[in-house]
Amino acid sequence: MRKVAIVGGGLTKFGVRKATYKELAQEAGKAVFEDVPNLDKKDVDSLFLGSAASDRMAFQSYPAPLVAEQVGVQPNKVIMRTELACASGQAAMRAAYGSIASGLSDIALVMGVEKMNTPNMAETQTTMAAVMDREWDGVNGMSAPPFFALVMMRHMHEYGTTREQLGMVSVKNHDYSASNPFAQFQKKFTLEDVINSVEISKPIRLLDCSGITDGAGGIVMTSEDRAKEFTDTPVYIEGLAQCNMGSLVSNLPSLTTWKPMKKAFRAALMMAGKDIYDMAFAEVHDCFTIAEIIAYEDGGMCKKGEGGKFIEEGNPYVGGRLPVNTHGGLLGTGHPLGATSIAQTVEVIEQFRGEVPEERYVGGEWALTHNLSGNANVHSVLVFRRGG
Amino acid sequence: MPKIDLPYLLDFCPLQTEDFTRIHEFFTNLKEGKFTTTKCKSCGEILWQPRVVCPHCNSDEMEWIDLPQEGKLFAFTEVIHGAPLGMEDDAPFSIGIVDLEDPKMKVLARVDDAHYEDLEFGQEMRLKIITLEDGRVWFRWVRK
Numbered sequence: 001m002r003k004v005a006i007v008g009g010g011l012t013k014f015g016v017r018k019a020t021y022k023e024l025a026q027e028a029g030k031a032v033f034e035d036v037p038n039l040d041k042k043d044v045d046s047l048f049l050g051s052a053a054s055d056r057m058a059f060q061s062y063p064a065p066l067v068a069e070q071v072g073v074q075p076n077k078v079i080m081r082t083e084l085a086c087a088s089g090q091a092a093m094r095a096a097y098g099s100i101a102s103g104l105s106d107i108a109l110v111m112g113v114e115k116m117n118t119p120n121m122a123e124t125q126t127t128m129a130a131v132m133d134r135e136w137d138g139v140n141g142m143s144a145p146p147f148f149a150l151v152m153m154r155h156m157h158e159y160g161t162t163r164e165q166l167g168m169v170s171v172k173n174h175d176y177s178a179s180n181p182f183a184q185f186q187k188k189f190t191l192e193d194v195i196n197s198v199e200i201s202k203p204i205r206l207l208d209c210s211g212i213t214d215g216a217g218g219i220v221m222t223s224e225d226r227a228k229e230f231t232d233t234p235v236y237i238e239g240l241a242q243c244n245m246g247s248l249v250s251n252l253p254s255l256t257t258w259k260p261m262k263k264a265f266r267a268a269l270m271m272a273g274k275d276i277y278d279m280a281f282a283e284v285h286d287c288f289t290i291a292e293i294i295a296y297e298d299g300g301m302c303k304k305g306e307g308g309k310f311i312e313e314g315n316p317y318v319g320g321r322l323p324v325n326t327h328g329g330l331l332g333t334g335h336p337l338g339a340t341s342i343a344q345t346v347e348v349i350e351q352f353r354g355e356v357p358e359e360r361y362v363g364g365e366w367a368l369t370h371n372l373s374g375n376a377n378v379h380s381v382l383v384f385r386r387g388g
Numbered sequence: 389m390p391k392i393d394l395p396y397l398l399d400f401c402p403l404q405t406e407d408f409t410r411i412h413e414f415f416t417n418l419k420e421g422k423f424t425t426t427k428c429k430s431c432g433e434i435l436w437q438p439r440v441v442c443p444h445c446n447s448d449e450m451e452w453i454d455l456p457q458e459g460k461l462f463a464f465t466e467v468i469h470g471a472p473l474g475m476e477d478d479a480p481f482s483i484g485i486v487d488l489e490d491p492k493m494k495v496l497a498r499v500d501d502a503h504y505e506d507l508e509f510g511q512e513m514r515l516k517i518i519t520l521e522d523g524r525v526w527f528r529w530v531r532k
Contacts, residue, residue: 121470122471122472122473122476123473125470125471125472125473126472126473126474128472129400129472130400134400135400135401135402135437136402136437136496137496138400138472139400139401139402139526140483140496140497140498141467141471141472141475141478141481141483141498142483142496143470143472145467145470146465146467146483149465150463150464150465150483150485153463153464153465154462154463157509198468198469199468199469200468200469200470201465201466201467201468201469201470202465202466202468202504203465203504204465248436248437248496249485249496250436250485250493250494250495250496251436251494255463
C-alpha cells in the first residue's frame with residue numbers, strides 16, 4: 001500500500017450562487033489547478049466526483065464525465081461519481097485514497113460539486129427529504145431539520161443540554177466564517193440572534209441550521225513519492241474509517257449516542273496511532289448545532305452528556321483545548337453536500353501551510369475531519385498529518 | 389412553463405397495490421383497521437418496516453402479526469418551515485416517535501391535532517389511519 005498525499009486544492013465562493021452546476025465545476029477546477037501550478041492536466045489519470053443530488057437539484061445524472069469536460073481532464077484510470085448524501089465528498093476522497101494506495105491511480109482530481117438553490121425551495125426540500133427512507137420516513141415529513149430536532153430535544157431532555165450551549169456553537173462557527181472568504185455567511189451573530197431566529201422544526205431555529213448552499217471544490221491527491229513534485233507541504237492521510245448502523249429512524253440504535261461515530265473516530269485515530277487530543281484541530285460535521293455538541297461527546301473530546309459544558313468552558317475555540325471548525329463549519333460556510341468535505345480538507349491544507357487569518361490560525365502537525373450523512377447513520381473520519 | 393402535477397414517483401407515499409409491492413398486505417390490513425408487520429417464521433425476528441426477506445437469517449418465510457395501536461411518546465418535533473412538495477400546505481405539522489410495549493419497537497409518524505407545546509415525553513398516543521384522496525392509506529399518531 002502506498003502512502004497517499006494531498007498536494008493542493010481550491011474552492012468556489014459558497015452561497016446562493018448565480019451560476020449553474022457546470023459553471024461551479026469550472027470555477028472549482030480553476031481554483032484547484034491554480035493552487036497546484038506544476039500539475040499538467042494531462043497527468044490527471046483519475047477523477048472522483050462527490051455529488052449528492054445532481055439528479056434532482058441540477059436535473060443532471062451521470063455528472064462525472066460532464067465535470068471532466070468542464071475542467072479539462074481526460075481520466076484514463078478511474079472516473080466515477082460518489083454519492084453518500086452529506087458525505088459524498090469524503091466518499092470521493094476515500095475512493096481516491098484506495099485507488100492511489102493500491103497503485104491503480106497516480107494522480108487523482110477529487111471534486112465536490114453541488115447546486116442546491118433552485119427557483120422553488122420546496123424542490124430542494126423534497127430532495128433532502130428523500131435522503132431519508134422515502135417511503136417510511138420521508139412520507140411523514142421527515143427530513144434533516146425534523147430529524148435533528150428530535151435528536152436535540154432528546155439530548156436536552158436526557159442530559160440537560162441548554163438552549164444557550166447549543167447557541168454558542170452557532171456563534172463560534174459564524175465568528176470563524178466571518179473571516180473566511182469562501183463562506184456563505186461572512187457575518188457574526190450574537191447568542192440572542194441565534195436563540196431568537198426563525199423556528200424551522202421545533203426546537204431547531206434557523207441559526208441552528210447550516211445553509212442551503214451552491215458550491216464546489218477540488219483537491220489533488222497523489223502518492224507520497226510524487227507529492228514533492230507539486231508542493232513543499234503535502235498533507236498525508238494517515239487514518240480513515242467509516243461506520244454505518246441502520247437507516248430507518250425508528251430502528252436507529254439511539255438518537256443521542258451516535259455509536260457509528262464513536263467507532264469511526266476510534267478506528268481512524270487508531271490507524272493513525274493517535275489520540276483525539278493529538279489533533280491540533282478538528283473539522284466536524286456541524287450540519288446543526290446539536291451535531292457539533294454530539295461530536296464533542298462521541299468523538300471522544302469529553303464525557304457523554306457533557307458536550308454543552310465542553311463549549312461553555314471554552315474548549316473548542318481557537319486557543320482552547322481542541323479548536324473545532326476553525327473554518328466556520330457548515331453552520332458558517334454553508335453545506336453544499338458534495339463539496340462540504342472538500343472545504344474541510346482545504347481548511348486543513350491552509351492551516352498546515354499557514355494561509356489562514358491570524359485570529360483563527362492553529363497550524364500544527366495533525367488534524368481530523370468528520371462527516372455524518374443522512375440521519376447520522378453513517379460517520380466518515382479522516383486523519384491528516386502535515387508533511388514537509 | 390405549464391404547471392406540472394407531482395409525478396407519481398416523486399410522491400412520498402408508497403405504491404400500495406399487488407402490482408407494485410410484495411408487502412401490499414400491510415396496506416390492505418391498514419384499510420381494515422389493522423396495524424401489522426412481518427415476523428420471520430425461521431428466526432422469529434419481528435421486522436419494521438415489513439420485509440420480504442429477513443435481514444437476520446435470510447429466510448423469505450414471513451407471517452403477518454398485529455402491532456399494538458397505542459404507545460408512549462418518545463420524541464417529537466413540529467415542522468414550521470421547509471416541508472417538502474405535497475406537504476407545504478400541511479405545515480405546521482408535528483412528527484413523533486412512539487414506543488410500543490409488545491413487541492418493543494419504535495414507530496415514527498406524523499402527529500395530528502397537536503402543536504409542539506401540546507406534547508410531552510411519555511404521553512399516551514394512539515394510531516389513526518388516514519385515507520388519501522386516491523384511496524391509498526397511511527397512519528399517524530394522535531393523543532389518546
